[in-house]
Amino acid sequence: xxxxxxxxWTHYVATCLFALGLLGFLIRxxxxxxxxxxxxxxxxxxxxxxxxxxxxxxxxxIIMVVxxxxxxxxxxxxxxxxxxxxxxxxxxxxxxAFKSLQG
Amino acid sequence: xxxxEWIILLSKLLVIYLTIVHVVPIMxxxxxxxxxxxxDRPGPNRVGPFGLLQPVADALKFLVKEDPIPxxxxxxxxxxxxxxxxxxASLIVAVLPVGDFFEVQGKSYFMxxxxxxxxxxxxxxxxxxxxxxxxFGGWASNNKYSLMGAMRSASQIISYxxxxxxxxxxxxxxxxxxxxxxxxxxxxGTFLAVLPRWGVFMQPIGFLVFFISAFAxxxxxxxxxxETEGELVAGFHTEYGSMKFATYFMAEYMNMxxxxxxxxxxxxxxxxLPYLTDxxxxxxxxxxxxxxxxxxxxxFFFQSCCLPAHFxxxxxxxxxxxx
Amino acid sequence: xxxxxxxxxxxxxxxxxxxxxxxxNPVYSAFxxxxxxxxxxxxxVMWGATFIGMIQILVYTGAIVVLFVxxxxxxxxxxxxxxxxxxxxxxxxxxxxxxxxxxxxxRTFNHTxxxxxxxxxxxxxxxxxxxxxxxxxxxxxxxxxxxxxxxIIAIYALTRPDAADKRKVHx
Numbered sequence: 001x002x003x004x005x006x007x008x009w010t011h012y013v014a015t016c017l018f019a020l021g022l023l024g025f026l027i028r029x030x031x032x033x034x035x036x037x038x039x040x041x042x043x044x045x046x047x048x049x050x051x052x053x054x055x056x057x058x059x060x061x062i063i064m065v066v067x068x069x070x071x072x073x074x075x076x077x078x079x080x081x082x083x084x085x086x087x088x089x090x091x092x093x094x095x096x097a098f099k100s101l102q103g
Numbered sequence: 104x105x106x107x108e109w110i111i112l113l114s115k116l117l118v119i120y121l122t123i124v125h126v127v128p129i130m131x132x133x134x135x136x137x138x139x140x141x142x143d144r145p146g147p148n149r150v151g152p153f154g155l156l157q158p159v160a161d162a163l164k165f166l167v168k169e170d171p172i173p174x175x176x177x178x179x180x181x182x183x184x185x186x187x188x189x190x191x192a193s194l195i196v197a198v199l200p201v202g203d204f205f206e207v208q209g210k211s212y213f214m215x216x217x218x219x220x221x222x223x224x225x226x227x228x229x230x231x232x233x234x235x236x237x238x239f240g241g242w243a244s245n246n247k248y249s250l251m252g253a254m255r256s257a258s259q260i261i262s263y264x265x266x267x268x269x270x271x272x273x274x275x276x277x278x279x280x281x282x283x284x285x286x287x288x289x290x291x292g293t294f295l296a297v298l299p300r301w302g303v304f305m306q307p308i309g310f311l312v313f314f315i316s317a318f319a320x321x322x323x324x325x326x327x328x329x330e331t332e333g334e335l336v337a338g339f340h341t342e343y344g345s346m347k348f349a350t351y352f353m354a355e356y357m358n359m360x361x362x363x364x365x366x367x368x369x370x371x372x373x374x375x376l377p378y379l380t381d382x383x384x385x386x387x388x389x390x391x392x393x394x395x396x397x398x399x400x401x402x403f404f405f406q407s408c409c410l411p412a413h414f415x416x417x418x419x420x421x422x423x424x425x426x
Numbered sequence: 427x428x429x430x431x432x433x434x435x436x437x438x439x440x441x442x443x444x445x446x447x448x449x450x451n452p453v454y455s456a457f458x459x460x461x462x463x464x465x466x467x468x469x470x471v472m473w474g475a476t477f478i479g480m481i482q483i484l485v486y487t488g489a490i491v492v493l494f495v496x497x498x499x500x501x502x503x504x505x506x507x508x509x510x511x512x513x514x515x516x517x518x519x520x521x522x523x524x525x526x527x528x529x530x531x532x533r534t535f536n537h538t539x540x541x542x543x544x545x546x547x548x549x550x551x552x553x554x555x556x557x558x559x560x561x562x563x564x565x566x567x568x569x570x571x572x573x574x575x576x577x578i579i580a581i582y583a584l585t586r587p588d589a590a591d592k593r594k595v596h597x
Contacts, residue, residue, distance in 0.1 A: 011532065013436040017443050017462075019528045024447035026520040027512060032452050032498055036459050039490065040443055043466055046482075054473045059554050063563050065478055066555070069485050070570055074577045076490050080497050081584035087501050180453070221552060224480035231488030235460065235495070242453065242499050250499060261492065281552060 010051045017044035031083045031093040035076060042072045107208070115216050123196050123364075127356040128158030168345035177243040184240025185343070185350035191232040192357040198222040199364045200284045200373055215284055222283040223275060226365060227268055230320070233358065234260050240343070240351070263319035270313035273306050274369045283365075287373025302370035310370045317362045321355060431472055439465030453504040456494050463487045477552045 021040030028034050046065050053061025083093055090097050132147075136154060139146025147154030172181065202214030219225055234257045241253020275281055278289040290300050303310045343351065367373065442465060445458030463486045470479035498504055559567050 009432065009436070013440065015528050015531050016440050018531065019524045020440070020443045020447050022527060023520060023524045026523070027517060028447070030452055030503065032494060032503065033446070033449075033455050036446055036452075036455055036494060039459065039486070040446060040462070043463070043486070046478075047466060047469065050470050050475050050478055051473060054475050059551060059558055062475060062478055062551065062555055063558055066481065066559070067566060067570060069481060070574070073485055073490050074574060076493060077581055078577060078584070080493055081581045083497065084501070084585055093501065093503060177453075180457070219476065221476045221480050224477070224484065228480050228484035228488055231484060231492075234488075234492055238492070238495050238499065239453075239457070242504065254496070254499065257492070257496070261489075 007051075007055065010047065014044045014047045017041075017047065029094050029096055031086065031095055032080075034095070035079045035083070038079075039072060039076065042068060111212055112216075115212075115214070119199070119201055119216055120193065120196050123193075123357055123360050124353075126360050127353050128162065130356050130359070131158045131161065162349075165345045165349040170344040170346050172344070173245070175245045177245065180239045180243035182347075184236050184243055185347045185354065186236070187239060188233050188236030188354040189350050189357070191229045191236075192354045192361065194229045195226055195361040195365075196357075198225055198283055199361065200287050200368060213284060218282060218284045221281045223271055223281045223286075226283070227264075227271065230358075230362075231261075231264055233354070236351075236354070244343075260320055263316045266312050267316040267320060270306075270309045270316065271369065273309040274302055277302070277305055283368050283373075287368050290372040301372045306370070310366075313366060313370065317366060321359045321362060428472065432469065435465050435468045435472070439469070451504055452498045453495070456491055456498060459494070460487050460491050463491070475551065477555060 018041050021037045021044060024037030024040070025034055028037065046068055049061040049065050049068070053059060053065075086098065087093055132155060135157065136146045147157040150156040150160045172178070197216040198219060200213070200215040200218075204211040204213050237253050237260075238257050241249045241256075244250070274286060278286045280286060280289075286302075290302060439462050442458045442462035446455045446462065449455045449458060463482060467479045467482045467487075470476075470482060
């Protein structure tokens with residue numbers, strides 16, 4: 001089933017997703033959108049892990065994905081807590097407003 | 104897949120799905136008439152004998168009434184809100200086993216639209232998607248009260264997903280599989296030749312937890328906070344007009360039907376009648392039996408929808424934690 | 427046929443990811459994120475990893491994005507749409523950095539040979555995964571549970587309401 005589909009197709013897709021996530025992470029100013037692009041990057045990694053795991057018949061990749069998903073959920077929760085605190089400080093979550101350590 | 108298999112799949116799809124859809128007007132009638140009888144008032148009695156055509160009148164009203172779209176709403180998400188609740192409610196129907204199997208030309212087909220080997224996980228994940236219809240619908244209405252109602256309803260659903268999932272995991276541990284058909288198969292026969300081997304007798308506490316969480320998941324009383332009339336106008340569907348409001352209601356009733364179907368599958372033997380042994384004949388009868396069991400549960404729901412107690416807001420989520 | 431499905435779902439996922447990156451309103455970004463997770467889950471199920479496909483919807487779409495949407499709605503970030511007009515220099519540099527990084531990743535992938543035998547994993551892999559989680563991967567599993575406990579404490583410490591005044595910046 002999977003042998004028909006060349007493996008580098010998945011690599012292209014995952015690289016595309018990762019690149020889009022990275023671009024969004026660097027460009028966007030809203031802190032929440034930045035966190036969402038971070039999730040995109042994690043999912044690109046998950047895609048490769050699952051695909052290789054299913055292709056070679058070892059379940060280790062899938063277990064790694066379980067851990068990655070759990071840790072991603074954890075990190076999103078903490079990140080959103082930090083964003084909430086940023087909002088309490090400055091009434092906005094635009095990353096440009098947090099410049100007190102600049103210069 | 105051959106043509107015959109396509110025909111069988113499509114007919115299974117239509118029969119099972121349309122049954123659940125058609126149960127909705129029956130539920131509307133039972134709720135209003137039953138609540139009226141318990142509360143010692145006549146209830147709908149103008150349209151048809153005993154008000155039996157009342158759901159038809161409701162449906163006609165919703166179809167014909169003007170569907171107003173307020174100016175300040177976010178058009179895209181406003182229009183999509185009701186369907187984001189309806190689609191998960193409909194998708195859950197795909198894994199509920201309605202009966203055992205039937206044989207056509209020597210091959211046996213399951214009475215279930217799709218027997219996935221992770222059926223219960225599928226069900227839990229799709230039912231957690233129903234939150235988005237409420238959240239996006241309430242937000243897109245551009246109305247602080249809708250948003251508050253939406254957040255309250257969504258937080259209630261999320262809190263009670265955990266006990267729901269844990270009770271379901273209890274059932275998984277007992278039957279050793281995620282597939283709903285195999286869980287129902289594991290409940291045939293009797294237990295010490297006295298009780299049927301149903302889930303409710305193997306796991307009474309799990310059943311209790313599941314029962315309470317099911318009420319909370321579908322916003323029925325006593326978890327009726329999103330619809331309290333005294334506090335918020337109508338909750339998250341304040342700004343919704345006729346057909347979109349009807350879609351939200353239909354989705355809510357379909358959710359009720361599917362969760363009671365799940366409850367029957369996990370705890371009441373699926374399609375197994377109490378003391379009869381398994382036979383292919385039972386497979387034919389079994390389809391109707393599961394629907395009877397589903398209706399049995401819906402009657403439970405309606406009896407308790409007349410209880411006057413609402414939880415206080417903080418107490419609701421606080422109750423979820425010990426549960 | 428499977429290749430058609432793969433192409434369709436991967437293009438769908440990439441389109442939704444574009445929606446996440448380009449949408450100005452964070453609510454639309456969250457919605458596009460849900461769509462892209464669906465596409466990924468479809469790919470996982472297509473490959474036979476049904477457990478991960480369902481876990482992806484359950485955890486990512488059903489919990490993580492709900493967190494995002496809750497925060498966006500609580501802080502009312504959807505109504506005040508911030509303008510993301512950058513100087514073209516920033517955009518240029520970011521795009522070039524991303525392009526270099528992708529090239530690097532692609533070169534790494536295409537030079538790594540696949541040595542393991544191509545025997546695909548069985549369909550019902552939930553049992554196998556759960557067995558492995560409790561035998562070979564027990565140590566990371568237990569550490570993860572302690573980690574989650576630490577996480578809950580950390581989040582509570584971060585978002586306590588009564589300590590908010592002490593964290594305000596004094597003018």
